[in-house]
Amino acid sequence: MLDALSLLQQRHSAPSRQLGEPAPDESTLRTLLEAAIRVPDHGKLVPFRLIALRGGAKRTFGAWLAERAITRNPDLPESKREKERLRYTFAPLVMVVVARIDHDSGIPEIEQKLCAGNVAYNILMGAYAMGFGAQWLTGWAAYDQEVAHLLHLAKNESVIGFVHIGTPQGDIPDRDRPALDDLLSEWQR
Template identity: 75%
Template sequence: MPDALSLLLERHSTPSRQLGEPAPDESTLQRLLEAAIRVPDHGKLVPFRLIRLHGEAKLAFGRRLAAIAIRNHPEMSEAKREKEQLRYTFAPLVIAVVACLHADSKVPEIEQKLCAGNVAYNLLLGAHALGLGAQWLTGWAAYDADAAAMLGLATHEHVVGFVHLGTPQIEIPDRDRPALADLLSTWTP
């Protein structure tokens, strides 16, 4: 029997700069998104939504974000300006995962945010399972009011991550991982 945990043990992020075409086709993307939204959801609040950025719209989004960054930080070095201008040009598809917090719910806000975060992580796992590459990024844009307005977010919403998806263009070596023994303890009364 194959190791049922190999998917988790082999999962790693592919840097967005190393993601290219092809993106998942429409039917594969729909299946990936359906899998991604199957998350623990205390109270069945569905405290998340997804925004697809692809094609010219993705590039326009990236250009507008770069303009915001440069406007807010005119002293930015040329290297940082270039990084901002190129950020959304590599991966062919980006999914913005948005937390939609229900302030009137008895479910704590942290649980609602974790639910949305699980959607982003499921996108990473699903992409890996499909042989695609993915990277979950936040950066300043996830916390910026102008970026939120550009995405049409309501006051109770915020980005938990921009998941960049595509086909890995190079083989990505795994990074060093922490030792379980350094992280696990056993509670005793």
């Protein structure tokens, strides 16, 4: 296992198309998710929940999404139709991270969504630390009301991301990273 700083310095997403079996077993997944939900949570609202997609259910969900993509855009080129058809066939596990917004709490919605986003990021970090690969994807499906209905989301819930998890099926090169000096400034009055 990597130490925390090395983990941050080395973590990178593994494209979902390059993820295969095995996924974390039940015990490992439970350990990963128990760690992932340890996030900053203003007001202790727990403004998130998780949905696991795997096996036949994952493939059924993916097939339905492909049909929905074509319904949304009948002019979708064949190459994009194929991409939609295959999207959920690679990684053996997809965790849907859902934000649950408590509009009566007084805690700003953005803070609640960031809390849920931290869960998704912790899943990425934890999967990498455990030797798995993961990719956090959103795309049109994260914002589609029919998809929300299919996932049985309540009116106060929305998809933060679909985190695809599996074992990298080859070397995953890192991408270029921004230079800190281009991003850091010092505030002065």
